[in-house]
Amino acid sequence: MIALDWYLALSAILFTIGVIGVLTRKNAIVIFMCAELMLNAVNLSLVSFSAHLGDVHGQILVFFSLCVAAAEAAVGLAIIIAIFRNNLSVDITRINLLRW
């Protein structure tokens, strides 16, 4: 039996990797992947809390969060395609029409 702390630590590390990725990467698709990594890190926390507490609600919430992530991916990739058609690039440093 692995203690709860280890799962939470792994989840926190994955979440941090996701945050760092969102903040440092330049490609819109990679940024989006990092945001998805954050969501999946949270799912890990939820499942481990759920198992630890012996309560099923956490696992149900994971299903909701998976659905939301899927819907977000559908909308997000469509937006990224629209950006690519307009700019021929998904590099966010070159998408800078709106500022200040």
Added chain:
Amino acid sequence: MESISQLLHFFPLIIVTIGSLVVMMVDAFSKDTAKLYYLSVFFLIAALAASISDVFGPAGEAFYGMAVYGGTSAMGGVIVLLGTLFVVLLCKEYLTAIKHHVGEVYSLILFCTVGMLVLVTANDLVTLFLGVETMSIALYVLAGLIKRDKAGAEAALKYFLLGAFATGFFLYGIALLYGAAGSTQLTAIAEVTDGGLIYWGGLAMLLVGIFFKISAVPFHMWTPDVYQGAPTLITAYMATASKAAVIVALIILLGRAFPDIHSDWAEVFQVIAVLTMILGNVIALVQDNMKRMLAYSSIAHVGYIMVGLVAGTAAGYSGVMYYLFAYTIMNVGAFGVVAYYERQKGLDFTNMENYGGLGYKQPMFGVAMSIFMFSLAGIPPFAGFIGKYQVFAAAVYEGYIGLVLVGVITSVIGVYYYIRVLVYLYMREPESDTVFQQPGMVYKTAILVLAIMTIYFGIQPGALSEIFTQGFEQLQIMAATGR
């Protein structure tokens, strides 16, 4: 059986859900977009009537504590539906003029409203999460409505990427609070008041997610870009209904899940309120683009609203509700007038420099714009003043005098950029002799009604603010008894 009878308390939500599906199906089989407009207006009016009758109905919990109804929730529903209804009324003419009158807009707006109505009834972190996401995903699409427009696509991308980022924090907060309290229900979370790192970390992450959605400084970066790039009336929708929904959800969250640690979160809220008021107002001073100026002004308004949340009393929360109501009507009006100017040919009428002499070209819109601007600036006797007075008075009563002082000083700074619009409208020479297209009957009437409401609720705030106070007291009684 009990849950079926509880459905009766959620009529507005049911009507809008059915409405959005009907509009989507009719859109698939019919070429006539005007029909969708009438259908959406019909469903929204029905939902608004149902939610107004809910305000005077009973309050309580439903669906095994997943949702609350009546009281604050019903009023939140009224504010959201009122904002949505006026945006949809104005939408048809505006979208036709910019050649994007497509049927999807109506079903997306209705889907988004479903999310907002779930949000204002959320009594569980799961419901809260679903409401926020239903609303946001529809808004990402609406922001990028004009996909060939570079600025529009860019706005959608920024909104989406930062929104997905904030969702991560929001969900992590929910997970940690679930771990600390062993339940996602707000009343169960209220029983825990110190669960160590997991509890405080969870609360912080959850609030980061919410602050992002209401664009409080330092989580406001997306607001000006998205508000400028999105189609103007969609911006009006984002700035009013979505913010109102999230703030009502925040009131329910703070009032039901964290009432006992008020002194702890109030400190954080104070700092953020001060930053938000100062930054929003100061940067708005130098904006020339109307939509960007209104975006920074909406950031500043969130700061004033947070002053009311800091107070944390029934008076403070009901002041916030009044503020949201006033903010919704005057901001939809202001964006409506900007949308009317914007679609005139010749010059870029989102730029304030080109507003010279416009007040005389369309006297009714000039006067309406003046009313909205005075109200946004918080000058009596308009609704915006009463809202601001109520939140500040509640905070002073609780002893947050320094905070209110910052609020008053920043709103004086704010007067400059609102009045500047009027200087352009009435005291400058026109930039060109563009002949203005006449607005349609519905457009004119909607703006006129909004202007009249702004004046009426500034002169007669009594009845409405009493209803808001009673609503919050009901919520508190429910929290105290756990039911």
